[in-house]
Amino acid sequence: xxxxxxxxxxxxxxxxxxxxxxxxxxxxxxxxxxxxxxxxxxxxxxxxxxxxxxxxxxxxxxxxxxxxxxxxxxxxxxxxxxxxxxxxxxxxxxxxxxxxxxxxxxxxxxxxxxxxxxxxxxxxxxxxxxxxxxxxxxxxxxxxxxxxxxxxxxxxxxxxxxxxxxxxxxxxxxxxxxxxxxxxxxxxxxxxxxxxxxxxxxxxxxxxxxxxxxxxxxxxxxxxxxxxxxxxxxxxxxxxxxxxxxxxxxxxxxxxxxxxxxxxxxxxxxxxxxxxxxxxxxxxxxxxxxxxxxxxxxxxxxxx
Amino acid sequence: xxxxxxxxxxxxxxxxxxxxxxxxxxxxxxxxxxxxxxxxxxxxxxxxxxxxxxxxxxxxxxxxxxxxxxxxxxxxxxxxxxxxxxxxxxxxxxxxxxxxxxxxxxxxxxxxxxxxxxxxxxxxxxxxxxxxxxxxxxxxxxxxxxxxxxxxxxxxxxxxxxxxxxxxxxxxxxxxxxxxxxxxxxxxxxxxxxxxxxxxxxxxxxxxxxxxxxxxxxxxxxxxxxxxxxxxxxxxxxx
Ligand SMILES: Nc1ncnc2c1ncn2[C@@H]1O[C@H](COP(=O)(O)OP(=O)(O)OP(=O)(O)O)[C@@H](O)[C@H]1O
Ligand SMILES: [Mg+2]
Numbered sequence: 001x002x003x004x005x006x007x008x009x010x011x012x013x014x015x016x017x018x019x020x021x022x023x024x025x026x027x028x029x030x031x032x033x034x035x036x037x038x039x040x041x042x043x044x045x046x047x048x049x050x051x052x053x054x055x056x057x058x059x060x061x062x063x064x065x066x067x068x069x070x071x072x073x074x075x076x077x078x079x080x081x082x083x084x085x086x087x088x089x090x091x092x093x094x095x096x097x098x099x100x101x102x103x104x105x106x107x108x109x110x111x112x113x114x115x116x117x118x119x120x121x122x123x124x125x126x127x128x129x130x131x132x133x134x135x136x137x138x139x140x141x142x143x144x145x146x147x148x149x150x151x152x153x154x155x156x157x158x159x160x161x162x163x164x165x166x167x168x169x170x171x172x173x174x175x176x177x178x179x180x181x182x183x184x185x186x187x188x189x190x191x192x193x194x195x196x197x198x199x200x201x202x203x204x205x206x207x208x209x210x211x212x213x214x215x216x217x218x219x220x221x222x223x224x225x226x227x228x229x230x231x232x233x234x235x236x237x238x239x240x241x242x243x244x245x246x247x248x249x250x251x252x253x254x255x256x257x258x259x260x261x262x263x264x265x266x267x268x269x270x271x272x273x274x275x276x277x278x279x280x281x282x283x284x285x286x287x288x289x290x291x292x293x294x295x296x297x298x299x300x301x302x303x304x
Numbered sequence: 305x306x307x308x309x310x311x312x313x314x315x316x317x318x319x320x321x322x323x324x325x326x327x328x329x330x331x332x333x334x335x336x337x338x339x340x341x342x343x344x345x346x347x348x349x350x351x352x353x354x355x356x357x358x359x360x361x362x363x364x365x366x367x368x369x370x371x372x373x374x375x376x377x378x379x380x381x382x383x384x385x386x387x388x389x390x391x392x393x394x395x396x397x398x399x400x401x402x403x404x405x406x407x408x409x410x411x412x413x414x415x416x417x418x419x420x421x422x423x424x425x426x427x428x429x430x431x432x433x434x435x436x437x438x439x440x441x442x443x444x445x446x447x448x449x450x451x452x453x454x455x456x457x458x459x460x461x462x463x464x465x466x467x468x469x470x471x472x473x474x475x476x477x478x479x480x481x482x483x484x485x486x487x488x489x490x491x492x493x494x495x496x497x498x499x500x501x502x503x504x505x506x507x508x509x510x511x512x513x514x515x516x517x518x519x520x521x522x523x524x525x526x527x528x529x530x531x532x533x534x535x536x537x538x539x540x541x542x543x
Contacts (some may be wrong), residue, residue, distance in 0.1 A: 180406065180409040180410065180415075183398065183402055183405070183406045183409075184406060184410065186395070186397055186398060187395045187397075187398060187406055189397075190395050190396060190397045190398070191392055191395060193357055193389070194389065194392060194393065194394075194395065195378075195395075196356075196357065196376075196377040196378045197355060197357070197377065197378075197380075197381065197387050197389070197453075198378075198381065198395075198406055198407040198410060198452060199378050199379070199381045199382060199407055199410030199411050199456075200378055200406075200410055201376075201378050202378070
């Protein structure tokens with residue numbers, strides 16, 4: 001029981017970070033980007049590539065109880081701007097051009113195409129076999145004995161993922177609440193024409209949105225790789241949970257996406273003992289169907 | 305030299321389909337010019353074109369003598385032209401304070417100082433600082449929208465029907481506020497449906513019919529002038 005909750009929250013962390021990026025790009029650019037999952041994949045693989053370059057064949061000395069060392073964090077720092085650059089490049093080459101003439105459907109279909117291209121590029125460069133940041137085997141710590149609610153074992157990496165997700169969400173909240181750029185993003189999401197009258201360069205705001213969404217996706221991808229495997233399909237497999245979380249939270253609502261992500265993670269985790277591990281995604285699917293039937297505006301609704 | 309002027313402005317939403325068909329007007333500092341006309345005449349379109357939100361096909365928009373036709377909309381507030389649109393003129397998802405601080409920071413001002421100055425000018429807003437702007441009453445919302453446009457101490461202010469949908473008490477309040485803004489030397493272009501109230505407040509009136517200026521005269525004498533109903537007729541029932 002406790003174990004399922006913990007597992008669900010760890011998966012939920014990854015889903016939350018991805019869903020926040022998805023909901024931000026949706027509310028500012030006004031289309032559902034089906035390529036968002038690929039940004040997670042690219043973030044994970046770019047970090048892997050930078051890690052390879054930094055280590056140059058040497059072993060990574062782990063930090064304290066964790067499975068990885070400083071080089072992984074350095075690689076992540078390099079991968080963040082690189083993932084953002086990919087998002088900006090796709091926007092420049094595709095979405096911005098299409099937005100000038102087309103409608104939301106054109107953009108959604110284009111994002112499918114971009115996703116396919118990005119995914120195939122990953123397979124072409126890195127192959128289809130699963131990769132890992134480290135081969136270090138982590139010993140899970142027993143936090144709760146087995147006779148209390150089934151007990152709880154968790155690895156230091158998993159605990160770190162939970163803590164860092166919380167930190168990232170708090171930082172994002174502070175950014176959106178207090179910085180001029182963050183406020184301009186909220187204002188532009190509400191009313192782009194008025195944002196221009198208030199002095200916001202909406203093209204710059206849109207670029208900032210891509211950068212932030214892609215950076216969150218990169219972090220989510222690395223967390224997914226750290227607590228699981230790095231695979232070309234990892235982002236695509238997360239697409240359904242991401243959308244379920246974003247819609248559950250009320251599309252455009254950042255806190256909603258965070259909560260939605262955690263709920264989706266828990267739903268998937270509790271699906272495993274009920275239906276078996278191969279049906280995890282059914283948890284997301286059930287959440288998505290339920291919310292669309294019961295409350296299509298999401299738990300927290302999009303504030304009108 | 306006028307603070308704000310439109311010179312032979314042609315503007316519309318689609319290429320080759322002008323809504324404003326060569327309109328000229330000018331507003332001096334400390335002057336209120338009422339922009340009147342029947343529904344669909346193109347008043348809002350002209351104001352939006354002057355604010356940079358609607359493309360100007362030909363002609364020019366001048367601010368204190370310099371041509372700002374090519375200046376992007378988001379830089380016009382900083383340059384000295386504030387605009388309060390007809391609808392959705394505050395960020396409903398931001399607090400009153402955030403609405404003001406955002407415009408102040410984007411204009412390169414100290415956001416605390418600018419906000420406090422506006423709170424001094426509109427004491428009601430200070431009381432409501434932490435409220436989401438979407439929860440304001442109609443009159444409070446207009447005050448906030450005007451405050452946002454005034455933050456950067458513009459040379460000119462354009463307002464699109466600031467009295468629309470307001471109760472008479474609020475209309476009086478908004479118009480009294482505009483009189484105060486005029487005293488600060490700001491040039492005001494006021495689009496209005498409320499012809500009588502606008503003519504009583506304004507110094508001059510410009511009447512736009514089908515995208516062209518048909519009248520540009522001192523405002524007061526136009527009260528009761530039979531040419532006005534004639535110009536409005538055909539497009540609108542005149543009471
Ligand atoms: N966004 C738009 N796209 C296309 N046409 C528009 C748009 N907004 C207004 N129009 C058209 O432009 C014409 C003039 O509209 P405008 O809003 O400028 O008139 P107005 O004088 O402000 O009228 P009102 O007194 O009703 O506010 C109308 O025929 C209207 O249908
Ligand atoms: Mg109008």
